[in-house]
Amino acid sequence: xxxxxxxxxxxxxxxxxxxxxxxxxxxxxxxxxxxxxxxxxxxxxxxxxxxxxxxxxxxxxxxxxxxxxxxxxxxxxxxxxxxxxxxxxxxxxxxxxxxxxxxxxxxxxxxxxxxxxxxxxxxxxxxxxxxxxxxxxxxxxxxxxxxxxxxxxxxxxxxxxxxxxxxxxxxxxxxxxxxxxxxxxxxxxxxxxxxxxxxxxxxxxxxxxxxxxxxxxxxxxxxxxxxxxxxxxxxxxxxxxxxxxxxxxxxxxxxxxxxxxxxxxxxxxxxxxxxxxxxxxxxxxxxxxxxxxxxxxxxxxxxx
Amino acid sequence: xxxxxxxxxxxxxxxxxxxxxxxxxxxxxxxxxxxxxxxxxxxxxxxxxxxxxxxxxxxxxxxxxxxxxxxxxxxxxxxxxxxxxxxxxxxxxxxxxxxxxxxxxxxxxxxxxxxxxxxxxxxxxxxxxxxxxxxxxxxxxxxxxxxxxxxxxxxxxxxxxxxxxxxxxxxxxxxxxxxxxxxxxxxxxxxxxxxxxxxxxxxxxxxxxxxxxxxxxxxxxxxxxxxxxxxxxxxxxxxxxxxxxxxxxxxxxxxxxxxxxxxxxxxxxxxxxxxxxxxxxxxxxxxxxxxxxxxxxxxxxxxxxxxxxxxxxxxxxxxxxxxxxxxxxxxxxxxxxxxxxxxxxxxxxxxxxxxxxxxxxxxxxxxxxxxxxxxxxxxxxxxxxxxxxxxxxxxxxxxxxxxxxxxxxxxxxxxxxxxxxxxxxxxxxxxxxxxxxxx
Numbered sequence: 094x095x096x097x098x099x100x101x102x103x104x105x106x107x108x109x110x111x112x113x114x115x116x117x118x119x120x121x122x123x124x125x126x127x128x129x130x131x132x133x134x135x136x137x138x139x140x141x142x143x144x145x146x147x148x149x150x151x152x153x154x155x156x157x158x159x160x161x162x163x164x165x166x167x168x169x170x171x172x173x174x175x176x177x178x179x180x181x182x183x184x185x186x187x188x189x190x191x192x193x194x195x196x197x198x199x200x201x202x203x204x205x206x207x208x209x210x211x212x213x214x215x216x217x218x219x220x221x222x223x224x225x226x227x228x229x230x231x232x233x234x235x236x237x238x239x240x241x242x243x244x245x246x247x248x249x250x251x252x253x254x255x256x257x258x259x260x261x262x263x264x265x266x267x268x269x270x271x272x273x274x275x276x277x278x279x280x281x282x283x284x285x286x287x288x289x290x291x292x293x294x295x296x297x298x299x300x301x302x303x304x305x306x307x308x309x310x311x312x313x314x315x316x317x318x319x320x321x322x323x324x325x326x327x328x329x330x331x332x333x334x335x336x337x338x339x340x341x342x343x344x345x346x347x348x349x350x351x352x353x354x355x356x357x358x359x360x361x362x363x364x365x366x367x368x369x370x371x372x373x374x375x376x377x378x379x380x381x382x383x384x385x386x387x388x389x390x391x392x393x394x395x396x397x
Numbered sequence: 398x399x400x401x402x403x404x405x406x407x408x409x410x411x412x413x414x415x416x417x418x419x420x421x422x423x424x425x426x427x428x429x430x431x432x433x434x435x436x437x438x439x440x441x442x443x444x445x446x447x448x449x450x451x452x453x454x455x456x457x458x459x460x461x462x463x464x465x466x467x468x469x470x471x472x473x474x475x476x477x478x479x480x481x482x483x484x485x486x487x488x489x490x491x492x493x494x495x496x497x498x499x500x501x502x503x504x505x506x507x508x509x510x511x512x513x514x515x516x517x518x519x520x521x522x523x524x525x526x527x528x529x530x531x532x533x534x535x536x537x538x539x540x541x542x543x544x545x546x547x548x549x550x551x552x553x554x555x556x557x558x559x560x561x562x563x564x565x566x567x568x569x570x571x572x573x574x575x576x577x578x579x580x581x582x583x584x585x586x587x588x589x590x591x592x593x594x595x596x597x598x599x600x601x602x603x604x605x606x607x608x609x610x611x612x613x614x615x616x617x618x619x620x621x622x623x624x625x626x627x628x629x630x631x632x633x634x635x636x637x638x639x640x641x642x643x644x645x646x647x648x649x650x651x652x653x654x655x656x657x658x659x660x661x662x663x664x665x666x667x668x669x670x671x672x673x674x675x676x677x678x679x680x681x682x683x684x685x686x687x688x689x690x691x692x693x694x695x696x697x698x699x700x701x702x703x704x705x706x707x708x709x710x711x712x713x714x715x716x717x718x719x720x721x722x723x724x725x726x727x728x729x730x731x732x733x734x735x736x737x738x739x740x741x742x743x744x745x746x747x748x749x750x751x752x753x754x755x756x757x758x759x760x761x762x763x764x765x766x767x768x769x770x771x772x773x774x775x776x777x778x779x780x781x782x783x784x785x786x787x788x789x790x791x792x793x794x795x796x797x798x799x800x801x802x803x804x805x806x807x808x809x810x811x812x813x814x815x816x817x818x819x820x821x822x823x824x825x826x827x828x829x830x831x832x833x834x835x836x
Binding site: 107140143144145146165166168170172174175176177178179180181189190192193194195234237 | 399400403404407411600601604605606607608609610611612613614818820831835
């Protein structure tokens with residue numbers, strides 16, 4: 094079951110096309126990475142899902158139903174450009190934002206209390222936002238995003254501006270929210286975050302979706318059938334089942350080579366082959382990183 | 398609807414809780430009363446008496462200069478040269494020299510003073526001399542003092558406004574004052590509260606909270622909520638001002654009235670004594686100025702004026718604040734607002750300038766058209782209403798004003814929804830127009 098189905102969405106601005114016939118499915122309960130270089134159209138897509146703007150053509154389904162104003166309270170949104178009313182008090186502000194998301198004042202109060210205890214920020218209630226540090230403001234904003242327990246949480250670069258300790262705190266909260274059944278959309282450039290947290294990804298580049306699916310499958314798809322080996326001895330460059338791509342001498346005298354495996358042979362066959370020739374210290378498959386995949390997918394797209 | 402209410406409540410509470418709101422609420426009526434009190438005080442308390450020496454060579458003015466509250470006349474028989482020489486050492490403020498041939502050459506009258514003489518004193522002296530010469534010339538022509546006395550009448554006309562309800566004494570003085578005050582208040586409030594809307598929107602935009610808010614609230618609701626919230630702040634301020642001012646003025650006028658009743662009785666007697674010969678006030682009663690003002694005000698249709706004031710305040714404010722809001726949405730910070738402010742502030746300032754002319758001619762062509770056109774009508778119509786305006790004109794002007802603010806709100810909403818998400822870009826008029834017609 095998908096919580097969000099983007100179907101053939103096109104969005105044009107006067108000077109450029111932000112999204113061109115983009116279709117993306119976001120399964121329920123996953124952490125979904127929305128990737129793409131700057132200006133690819135990620136923010137436009139997020140704004141459409143948030144109903145800040147509408148698509149020129151195509152449609153977006155939320156839980157199988159076309160997006161409508163009832164869904165607003167089921168979405169939590171943390172924009173990349175953070176912002177709160179600088180002169181308003183923390184407590185008042187969070188109450189206001191929660192009420193705009195449809196909570197009653199009483200519900201909002203109760204939920205806020207537990208978050209204030211959880212983040213150990215009880216003393217902040219009567220402070221003005223402008224008096225808090227940037228990291229503290231971010232925390233407040235995070236609380237405002239998830240306070241109404243939305244089914245879908247959209248986080249645009251959620252870790253920017255946090256120190257490692259607080260970033261960890263937020264990361265744990267995100268995982269906990271996932272445990273509780275929320276779906277999370279990450280929009281980010283930080284591939285290590287994607288590597289660590291995301292289950293699914295979609296890559297948007299130049300207004301087009303160039304890639305999407307489960308992270309595991311995508312990695313499979315981008316496998317290059319290359320292996321690395323660290324060894325002592327001599328390997329011929331050519332062999333019936335493999336081909337040595339490069340070779341370099343390590344500081345301790347060992348050699349490290351990347352080897353491409355040809356045809357149907359599997360890693361065991363390669364290993365057996367190598368064992369007879371050299372002394373092996375390390376061996377493994379080169380699994381593409383998200384960063385590799387990102388670069389590859391982006392560079393493959395022909396210039397529009 | 399719930400959301401728009403939440404927005405209104407936030408906008409309202411944030412502003413009403415501010416210290417500056419409290420200060421303005423208290424200070425406004427205090428300043429008003431202080432001003433009003435000072436004027437009355439100045440009028441009531443005696444000014445220092447000026448002494449004027451009169452050197453009358455013609456001998457015609459021996460008993461003609463009457464001492465008043467502020468002037469004391471002393472006759473002197475010295476020659477002009479010795480009088481001039483003695484003048485610096487005397488405590489007189491001015492020396493009037495009337496030569497013997499004053500009847501033939503009235504221009505030879507001279508006033509000497511250490512400093513420049515006030516216009517008031519000059520005209521007072523000239524009036525006495527002119528009148529006397531006139532009398533003498535008339536007498537030479539055979540018209541006796543008796544005929545002159547009888548022919549002198551004192552016209553103090555009452556203006557009567559004719560309407561279906563019958564005759565009603567009206568006071569164009571009170572109408573002018575009320576009209577002027579209303580126009581000024583609307584002028585000020587459109588500026589003050591319109592700018593507040595603009596600032597609020599720019600603040601939301603620069604602090605980037607707008608993106609969070611409009612993921613919960615439609616941009617139009619946010620804009621309207623802000624406009625209505627600020628309008629209510631304005632209304633609250635007015636209501637508090639009216640209440641406080643009423644309380645303060647009634648207290649102040651009670652104090653002044655008790656002080657006045659003593660002095661005015663004294664004054665009235667002096668005046669009677671001094672002006673007996675040619676005093677011709679019917680019934681001889683001296684009016685109480687406070688009662689006169691109150692009477693004049695009560696001759697106006699106060700409920701209509703208050704009703705219209707609230708309508709035109711709201712209408713004018715809504716019309717302009719929508720435009721101010723559009724400017725706030727189009728720019729990135731307060732400093733950039735300047736370039737778009739002019740077309741908005743010009744009609745407001747023009748209305749206020751026109752108001753001065755309309756006060757003099759409340760039924761003229763300029764008055765008619767400017768009170769019908771929505772951009773000037775909030776100020777101009779309020780100037781005209783105390784003078785009485787045909788119902789159809791008010792109705793037409795109100796309908797057009799409603800259409801007008803619906804129009805500006807529509808335009809503003811179109812600019813707003815694009816503008817609030819547009820960062821770091823200097824916007825031109827051309828671009829704004831594009832936004833309006835943007836699908």
